[in-house]
Amino acid sequence: xxxxxxGKFVQQFLPxxxxxxxxxxxxxxxxxxxxxxxxxxxxDLDTEIKKQGIKMKKSRTxxxxxxxxx
Numbered sequence: 001x002x003x004x005x006x007g008k009f010v011q012q013f014l015p016x017x018x019x020x021x022x023x024x025x026x027x028x029x030x031x032x033x034x035x036x037x038x039x040x041x042x043x044d045l046d047t048e049i050k051k052q053g054i055k056m057k058k059s060r061t062x063x064x065x066x067x068x069x070x
Contacts, residue, residue: 004010049056
Protein backbone atom coordinates (compact mmCIF):
# COMPACT_ATOMS: atom_id res chain seq x y z
CA UNK A 1 0.00 0.00 0.00
CA UNK A 2 2.87 2.41 0.76
CA UNK A 3 4.29 1.77 -2.66
CA UNK A 4 0.97 2.76 -4.25
CA UNK A 5 0.93 6.15 -2.52
CA UNK A 6 4.58 6.86 -3.38
CA GLY A 7 4.05 6.41 -7.12
CA LYS A 8 4.01 9.32 -9.55
CA PHE A 9 0.39 8.60 -10.47
CA VAL A 10 -0.92 9.29 -6.97
CA GLN A 11 1.47 12.12 -6.13
CA GLN A 12 1.30 14.07 -9.39
CA PHE A 13 -1.38 12.94 -11.81
CA LEU A 14 -4.26 12.32 -9.42
CA PRO A 15 -4.10 15.76 -7.69
CA UNK A 16 -3.80 17.42 -11.09
CA UNK A 17 -6.88 15.64 -12.40
CA UNK A 18 -8.83 16.50 -9.24
CA UNK A 19 -7.85 20.16 -9.71
CA UNK A 20 -8.85 20.22 -13.39
CA UNK A 21 -12.14 18.37 -12.98
CA UNK A 22 -13.03 20.05 -9.68
CA UNK A 23 -12.17 23.45 -11.10
CA UNK A 24 -14.67 23.01 -13.90
CA UNK A 25 -17.45 22.51 -11.36
CA UNK A 26 -16.40 25.65 -9.46
CA UNK A 27 -16.34 27.70 -12.67
CA UNK A 28 -19.75 26.32 -13.58
CA UNK A 29 -21.19 27.68 -10.32
CA UNK A 30 -19.75 31.16 -10.93
CA UNK A 31 -21.08 31.21 -14.49
CA UNK A 32 -24.49 30.25 -13.14
CA UNK A 33 -24.39 33.26 -10.81
CA UNK A 34 -23.47 35.47 -13.73
CA UNK A 35 -26.65 34.52 -15.57
CA UNK A 36 -28.81 34.44 -12.46
CA UNK A 37 -28.11 38.08 -11.53
CA UNK A 38 -27.40 39.91 -14.80
CA UNK A 39 -26.37 43.53 -14.20
CA UNK A 40 -29.05 44.18 -11.62
CA UNK A 41 -26.56 45.95 -9.40
CA UNK A 42 -25.25 48.47 -11.96
CA UNK A 43 -28.70 49.66 -13.05
CA ASP A 44 -29.82 50.09 -9.46
CA LEU A 45 -26.63 51.97 -8.68
CA ASP A 46 -27.20 54.46 -11.51
CA THR A 47 -30.74 55.22 -10.38
CA GLU A 48 -29.64 55.64 -6.76
CA ILE A 49 -26.89 58.06 -7.80
CA LYS A 50 -29.39 60.15 -9.75
CA LYS A 51 -31.80 60.16 -6.80
CA GLN A 52 -29.05 61.47 -4.51
CA GLY A 53 -28.35 64.33 -6.94
CA ILE A 54 -24.80 63.32 -7.74
CA LYS A 55 -23.73 64.42 -11.20
CA MET A 56 -21.61 61.92 -13.08
CA LYS A 57 -18.93 62.99 -15.52
CA LYS A 58 -19.48 62.15 -19.16
CA SER A 59 -17.23 59.31 -20.25
CA ARG A 60 -14.54 60.32 -22.71
CA THR A 61 -12.57 58.39 -25.26
CA UNK A 62 -8.81 58.15 -25.34
CA UNK A 63 -8.67 60.52 -28.31
CA UNK A 64 -10.67 63.18 -26.43
CA UNK A 65 -8.29 62.92 -23.47
CA UNK A 66 -5.33 63.30 -25.81
CA UNK A 67 -6.83 66.43 -27.35
CA UNK A 68 -7.34 67.94 -23.88
CA UNK A 69 -3.70 67.31 -22.97
CA UNK A 70 -2.28 69.01 -26.10
